[in-house]
Amino acid sequence: SGGGIQKMKDVKKCLVSVLVIILCLICMVWSIRYGLNSAGSPNRYAKTISSLDDEAEKVIKLSALTAGISTAITLIPDDTGTPIAEHLISLTDWMFIVIIVLFLEKYSITLIGKLVFVIIGPIAIGMLGFGILTLNRKILMKAFNILLIAFVTFSAIPFSVKLSNEMQEMYNFSLDNTLAEGENAKNKTDEASAEKTEDENFIAGAISKVTSAMSDVVLGGVKAAEKFLNTLIESLAILVITSCVIPLITLFLFIWIIKVLIGIDLSKSIFLLHDHMDKSFTRKRKKEDSK
Secondary structure (H helix, E strand, O other), rough: OHHHHHHHHHHHHHHHHHHHHHHHHHHHHHHHHHHHHHHOOHHHHHHHHHHHHHHHHHHHHHHHHHHHHHHHHOOHHHHHHHHHHHHHHHHHHHHHOOOOOOOOHHHHHHHHHHHHHHHHHHHHHHHHHHHHHHHHHHHHHHHHHHHEEEHHHHHHHHHHHHHHHHHHHHHHOOHHHHHHHHHHHHHHHHHHHHHHHHHOOHHHHHHHHHHHHHHHHHHHHHHHHHHHHHHHHHHHHHHHHHHHHHHHHHHHHHHHHHHHHHHOOHHHHHHHHHHHHHHHHOOOOOOOOHO
16 A cells, blocks of 8 residues: 555656656747747837837937037137037037947847847746756745846836836927927027138128128027027936936836845745645545545
């Protein structure tokens, strides 16, 4: 009787082991296929990538406009617009940082998808299967933690992009308005800087008449550049928050969530299930033998 119970236990253990191995292999194959065909494909994140591309394109255009306005305004007579030009050119450094972050997010999203599902996922699933077969709690804990970290990492960028877009919609923010104002400022500063060249060809007797007209053009160019500078500072502040600060906050939030969840022993449920199945099988076998 005792030998029969032990034999049945061995058979059950063997069947469970085969089932675990098959399930793990199926999950590993699915993970690799999903990583190659979907998670690592740009089409999977078409909406997110389109949003990042659109914003990056506008920031690049805004940076070029800013540099052009800064150059044009320095050509205005008597260095009238030099302080504004210096402020404008200093802001292009921040725009460069925003552009780098946007491109990093764009290319990271597909790379992280492949990394998570093609490499990290199968390794974690293999560890999980080995931990279940050997009932090794330490390996099971590591496997669960790796899977958790992989899932959180995979979700971080799409979540931060969606949150950034929602914030921009909430405050009705659009770079199109800033670009339109930049185009207007560029035209007016170009006109104002051109007055210097035209003035050199004027007849000396007509200077007093021309000066008044020139002053209006120059004043208009300076005011347009100053207005654009104020709008650009406001827009750039929102861009830095939505493109740089929010992704960092999202990353720290997800790291905190990982730390909290890692403290929970998820492998405990597997051991409880194993013990319950083992005890149930033993009780059932004893009842059959007593009959």
